Amino acid sequence: MTARTGRMNASDEANAYPAPHVTVDLVIFTVRDEQLHVLLMKRGAPPHKGLWALPGGYIHPEEDLDLDATARRILLEKAGIETPYLEQLQGFGSATRDPRGWTATFTYFALISSETLALRQGANAEKVAWRTISGYGAAPGLAFDHDQILTAAVTRLRSKVEYTSLPVHLLPTKFTLTDLQRIYEQILARPMDKSAFRKRIAREDFLEPVEGEMRRASNRPAQIYRLKPGQATAFFDSTI
Incomplete structure (x- = not known):
C-alpha cells in the first residue's frame, strides 16, 4: 500500500x-x-x-x-x-x-x-x-x-x-471402413446399418483411399483408408 x-x-x-x-x-x-x-x-x-x-x-x-x-x-x-x-x-x-x-x-x-x-x-x-x-x-x-x-x-x-469424425483418432493411421464403423458402434454402444454408415462417411468426405493398399477379407479385399491431409475434425450436418 x-x-x-x-x-x-x-x-x-x-x-x-x-x-x-x-x-x-x-x-x-x-x-x-x-x-x-x-x-x-x-x-x-x-x-x-x-x-x-x-x-x-x-x-x-x-x-x-x-x-x-x-x-x-x-x-x-x-x-x-x-x-x-x-x-x-x-x-x-x-x-x-x-x-x-x-x-x-x-x-x-x-x-x-x-x-x-x-x-x-x-x-x-x-x-x-x-x-x-x-x-x-x-x-x-x-x-x-x-x-x-x-x-x-x-x-x-x-x-x-454422434456428429463428428472423432473416432478416426482411436484408429491406426490406416484402416478400413469396417474398422471405423466398429469404433463408432463401440463408443455409442449400438449397432449401425452398414450401407447407411458408408453413405454418411462418403458424404462427409474426410477420408481418402490409400492407393494400392487392400486388406484381405472373407469375401473380397477391403480398401484401406486414411484421414485426408490437414483434416482435423469433420462436423456432420446431422447425427450419424
Whole structure:
C-alpha cells in the first residue's frame, strides 16, 4: 500500500488474495478388445495414496506457455504420450476436492490408438493401467473428484461422436471402413446399418483411399483408408 494514496500496488494486491492450486487433469481414451478404455494411475503418494486417479499435474508457469502446453507436457511425463487428439473439457474447482486446499483444475480428454501406444509409468504413480469404461465411469471409485470428471468426459465424447469424425483418432493411421464403423458402434454402444454408415462417411468426405493398399477379407479385399491431409475434425450436418 502506498503512503500517499492509501491504495495497494499491484504486488501488494496480488499477495493479499491467496491463490488456489491450479492443475491440469487428463482423460485419455483408447479402444482395446472392442471396448472403450480410460488410462488410470494408482497414486503412490498422499493424498489418496493407493487409489486410482486420472493423470494430472500442476501448471509450470516458467515453462508452460498455455494450458494446451501444460496438457501435452503432462501427457508426455506421466504416460509417454505425444500429440494425440486433445480437447479441453471444462474446469472443476472447490475447497473440498483436494485435502491440501482450494484447487482448480482444467480438464482435457485425449484420443489414442492403442496399437501405437506404449505406456510409461510417471511420477507419483505405483501402477499405470487401462480400465474399461462401464456406463459413464470406471470401477473402482477414483481419487479426488475424478469420477465426476470422467463422467463429464465420457458424456462429451459420446455426444460429439454422434456428429463428428472423432473416432478416426482411436484408429491406426490406416484402416478400413469396417474398422471405423466398429469404433463408432463401440463408443455409442449400438449397432449401425452398414450401407447407411458408408453413405454418411462418403458424404462427409474426410477420408481418402490409400492407393494400392487392400486388406484381405472373407469375401473380397477391403480398401484401406486414411484421414485426408490437414483434416482435423469433420462436423456432420446431422447425427450419424
